[in-house]
C-alpha cells in the first residue's frame with residue numbers, strides 16, 4: 199500500500215489492508231514471515247512539511263527461535279506513529295511525538311510505503327533473543343539434537359568436573 203504524499207491533506211485519510219505470507223529477510227541470520235496481519239492506518243497533513251501516520255497492526259508471524267532454531271508462531275498487536283517531515287532540521291528537534299512508539303522520519307520520496315513501515319516496525323520489535331517458549335532447552339552443543347524433543351546420549355558424558363578428578367585419582371590407584 200503506497201500513498202502519494204501530494205495527495206495527503208489535513209482531513210485524515212483512513213483505511214486498512216492486509217499483509218499475507220510476506221517473507222522478510224534482513225540478512226542478519228534472522229528472518230520472519232508475516233502470516234496474516236491486518237493494518238489500520240490514519241494519515242494526515244500537519245503542515246506543508248509535516249505528515250502524521252498512525253498505524254495499528256494485529257495478526258501473526260512466524261519466526262525462528264534463537265535458542266533451538268525451530269520456527270514458531272508469535273502474535274502481533276502493536277500501534278505506532280511516524281511523523282514525516284521534509285525538513286531535516288525539524289526532524290532533529292522533533293521530540294514531541296506522543297508515547298514511546300513514535301518515530302520521526304525525513305521524507306525522502308514522494309510516496310509513503312505503508313507496508314514497508316509496518317514490516318520495519320515489526321523487525322525493530324523483535325527482541326535480539328526470542329524463544330519458541332520460555333523454557334526452551336535449545337540444541338545440544340555436542341550432537342546438535344533439539345533438546346525440546348528429548349534428551350540426547352551426550353548427557354551421560356557431561357560428568358561434573360569434580361567427579362572427573364576423583365575418577366582419574368581412582369584410576370591412578372589401580
Ligand SMILES: [Zn+2]
Pocket residue numbers: 263264265266267268329330331334335336
Ligand atoms: Zn526454541
Ligand SMILES: [Zn+2]
Pocket residue numbers: 338339340341342343350351352353
Ligand atoms: Zn547431545
